[in-house]
Amino acid sequence: MTADLDTPLNNDKELVARTQGGDPGAFDELIVKYTPRLYGLVYHMTSNHEDTNDLLQDIFSKAYRSMANFRGNSSFYTWMHSIAVNMTINFLKKRNRRQHPSLNDPDSNIENDPDFIAATSKGDPTKEVSIHELQKKLNAAMQKLSHDHRIVVTMFDIQGVPHAEIAKILKISEGTVRSRLFYAHRQLQNSLHEFKKN
């Protein structure tokens, strides 16, 4: 399981150098490249599309202002994700309990996913769960997790970021990443017990 942004890292270096040299078009390319991934990261943490949009704008704005300070000690990918994680967690701390989910409609391709079929029907039509019902339950279960647990589940389970990369982004050890995942999965199993034996 690897992050799909891992391969073109060299291209990032060039785009970063051009941005630091005063070429705003280069930063536009970085925005286009990183928006889908960072959108997913923030959205799965907040469960709110509007909050995600505002926060993502602020994240790229901050990254642009801080580009002069980026020395390349880590990859741009790691640096950008660290900014996104920190700003999202700060936002969630301020938002606290006043959250109103604003969920995106799942892509229609989900209906053909074998994992979806297995999770929702389990061969028993009487126990069939609709897409939106499943979505609501998944989001409710995710929101029950602590920020630290939710971020590792988002990156590992949903986005497929490897343990080592998560450790770099969160500045923790790989062991801590695995431990947080273990406890998060256990908590999710309690919340989503109806889907556990598929």
Next chain:
Amino acid sequence: MSHEPMHKVIKLKRYEQPPEGYYEDFLREFHRRQRAELLNPSLSTLLLERLSGLFSELRVPAMAFAGAAAVAVIASIAIIRETPRQETPRVHSVSYTPTMPYSQVPVTIQNVQNMQPVSLRVEMPTSSKPQGGSMLFPPSYLLQARPANHESPLSF
């Protein structure tokens, strides 16, 4: 304990995607916000820009500012240390509650010849005049420094 089934279920969340055309609009929105920020900068940004502009116009080396700040700090420390400490006047307040009537207090006077004449006056607080025989506050005694030529000493 295998968490693989849970991993598969949670993974389905990746199908939740923003509305079509969102990513294309995102960049336009980013540019619009950047322009708005340039036109309506925040107070802190304005202050920072003004300060940096002021310093660049003065054309004074940065070390000069650091030096001036250091001198100011040293001077203020020296002034604080040199200032003599002023003794603040101490105020004592002792309440006196007589244990017996004043007329029955025994008075023993020794070495009467060396005593300076003073006058003694008993003042009753106007707000606490005895009503019904009880005294709420004890009377205050004033020793006056002026000679009491026409008063017999120690007479009440």
